[in-house]
Amino acid sequence: MISGVRIRLFPAPAPGTARTPLVLITTSLVGLAAFVVTLGLGEVTVTPVDVVRALIGQTGADGAFVVTELRLPRALVACCVGAGLAAAGVVLQGLTRNALAAPELLGVSAGAYAAAIFVIVLLPDLPISVLPACAFAGALAASAVVYGLSWRRGTSGSRLLLVGIAVTTVGYAVVLGVVSTIDELIHASQLVTFMAGSVYGRGWPELGAVAPWLAVLLPLVALSTRDLDALALGDPVARGLGVRVEAARLRLLVLAAALAGCAVAVAGPVGFVGLMSPHIARRLVGGAHGPLLATSVLLGATIMLIADALARLAFAPVDVPVGVVTAIVGAPYLLWLLVRGRTNPE
């Protein structure tokens, strides 16, 4: 038997729930500060004070239009995308008990993205509000394929990972093929940007498309954290605690697909946010899924905000896709996880 890539889910001794409120407050404050500061940065620099004045509706503040009409919706979309991917990561890592389970590695993002691309290419007139549903369908199909194909008298984390990476590779190859056959260069270049993951030019319509999904899904995930806690103890214990294990897995998988799907629909398959946020959160608040979910969602949103600000500013006036920034940070992190040998030979 080959030792699987299984990274211990609960590395540090759980720091205890006493720290949770403190961590949550600190993370929220950091996120809020990042929000205000990044809204002020760009071609027109607005001071944080003026940003706040513009946000609370004081007209006449310097740069109010830039802040509220141009940057605010994009920043909110980035937050939603980060939150959705981070929540999907928490759910996937919990239900597979594998710390490398993330939407971009299990084929969930690839499925959502492929479906979104096909809809955009084949039905260009479809309103943006329908796109999350299509991406959800794609994500669901891909997760079903991955889950079904790795099923052999139960699922194993490493098999899920291998099949997920396989599905992701094939999915991207097919999408790239479609993109490269498109004649209009501008269209193709937009799709390439979308492929890396970008919130460039996203505004209120995109926010309107993604926010309602999150408003429904995040509470549903929060209600499922008890199932995740039970699953973390192993299937037999979970069963003993009265959890119908496979039904719970299926429900959680659908939730993760929906979360990743709505995020990917507006921003493309931004990588590594769904992997990193739960990991950082786990270090901060331990493995109990309630605090973990809340912290991860806050962290995911903050990471996306900062990454997008970097992507906007690094090569201004050219907007680099935000996915490039998250990959530059996230890929070395994943490799570090691998090299550190925090893998658990089965």
Place this chain on the structure above:
Amino acid sequence: MSSSPSTPIEITRAAERALPGPFVLMLGAAALAVVAGAGLMLGASTVSAPQVVSALTAFDGSPEHVTVADVRLPRVVVGAVVGASLGVAGALMQAITRNPLAEPSLLGVSWGAALAAVGGQVVAGIGTTAALVPLAIGGAAIAGLVIVVLAATGRAGLTPERLIVAGAAVSGLLAALVQGLLVLDSESLEVARRWLAGSLTGASWDALAAAAPYLVAGTVLSACLIRPLSTLALGDDVARGLGVRTGLTKGAAAVAVVALAGGSVALAGPIILVGLAVPHAARALVGRDLAPLLMTCAVLGAVLVILSDIVARIAVAPEELPVGVMTALVGAPVLLHVARRGVMSG
């Protein structure tokens, strides 16, 4: 149940029902002749067999003859060369890593070539194929080296899962960087499209001439390595006892893989999963004896790529799909099968 990296993995149990090598090779050669003929005849316009023959023997400059001799012939020849190289590279890679999933595109080697080539175009303004070929090969070599070193570092050693996860992480990073470069310089997208999805559209004699030295060197090197690699299949310790210098052999085989895979990526972009599907099929046909295996891989790889290219040309005529999409679809079932089994059979 940890396994030391030197435990041979049962790649296939098909040896006992293997067919004789010469028989398979003759069948393969016949199939190659048929698909090559079909590749010259079929396409946006069909050219009859007698006209194909006269185009090759008595070129008279008519449109049909130009189509056959100047467009389709280089395409078929490059397809055959690329397919054969990828088939052999895949078989060698699987032999040295003892990993049934080792494949240039899965391990991010193709993205290394793509990044080097796109970087050369965008940053240094290199436009000629002859200059891009060594660049692409260098990129492939660096990416491959980084992945193998990273996957081998750490306590668990070089397991298939670690290799694949390291490949996925590096691919994610490289792909994001390629997309970032393309956004910074959108003009190069037109040129770069074929680096993103494997395609034989730009096949030309010039490109083939530029890549030929590397491909020939890789082929010769693999032929020289058949004997020590066959011994190596018995396990590192046994091979060492029999006087094989294991490190040198593996290093030389890695050089051959890089020359073959890098050269073919430089010619046609990442034509994915050929290096996985072909050795797998060849092993089922002729068993694991390396000499007939490599030859069968070369022939089957050529057949697969030419065939896929024909389908890619006529499936959505007059538009054209990149051949990489077709090979992805052909290779996907094989990939999923191996991924599913890879963890079980080790």
